[in-house]
Amino acid sequence: VQLVESGGGSVQAGGPLRLSCVASEYRYLMAWFRQAPGKEREGVASRYADGHTSYADSVKGRFTVSRDIGTNTLYLQMDNLQPEDTAIYICAADSRTSGLWYSERRYTYWGQGTQVTVS
Numbered sequence: 501v502q503l504v505e506s507g508g509g510s511v512q513a514g515g516p517l518r519l520s521c522v523a524s525e526y527r528y529l530m531a532w533f534r535q536a537p538g539k540e541r542e543g544v545a546s547r548y549a550d551g552h553t554s555y556a557d558s559v560k561g562r563f564t565v566s567r568d569i570g571t572n573t574l575y576l577q578m579d580n581l582q583p584e585d586t587a588i589y590i591c592a593a594d595s596r597t598s599g600l601w602y603s604e605r606r607y608t609y610w611g612q613g614t615q616v617t618v619s
Contacts, residue, residue: 501525501609503591508614515618516579521591521611523572528595530567530574531607534587534616543602544589545576554601559585581618588613 507519523530531546545555545565553565564577574591592607599606 501527501593503593503609503611505589505591505611505614508589508616510617510619511581513582513618515581516577517581517616519576519578519589519614519616521574521576523574523591523593523609526569526572527593527609528597529601529606530591530593531601532565532574532576533590533592533604534585535590535613536584536587539587541590541604546601547574556602578616581616583618585616586618587616589616590614 502524503521505521511517528549532544533541534544535541543556544559545563547553547565547567562580566575590613591611593609594607
């Protein structure tokens with residue numbers, strides 16, 4: 501399965517960005533992670549095929565994850581971006597129905613990532 505992210509860029513604090521991740525095949529669970537310089541990769545948001553979503557506490561109320569099952573596309577609408585949101589945002593996917601959504605070990609497939617810079 502190939503995952504291709506797009507939509508990253510540079511934005512001023514308080515501004516929005518929308519990320520997209522297109523998967524070459526359907527997978528039950530898709531998620532966004534991010535990795536800032538010198539920090540560990542962390543789960544940002546996930547969405548199961550049945551619509552269930554989860555978010556990291558740091559992005560609740562600002563980020564919205566959505567998914568188009570028909571096109572195997574995962575989106576991340578990011579509003580009110582802050583400098584601490586600066587990171588490489590990486591898409592992940594898996595077919596298993598159990599496991600912690602925010603654990604890297606939960607996922608088999610990963611994209612290359614897209615840079616988000618907030619100043």
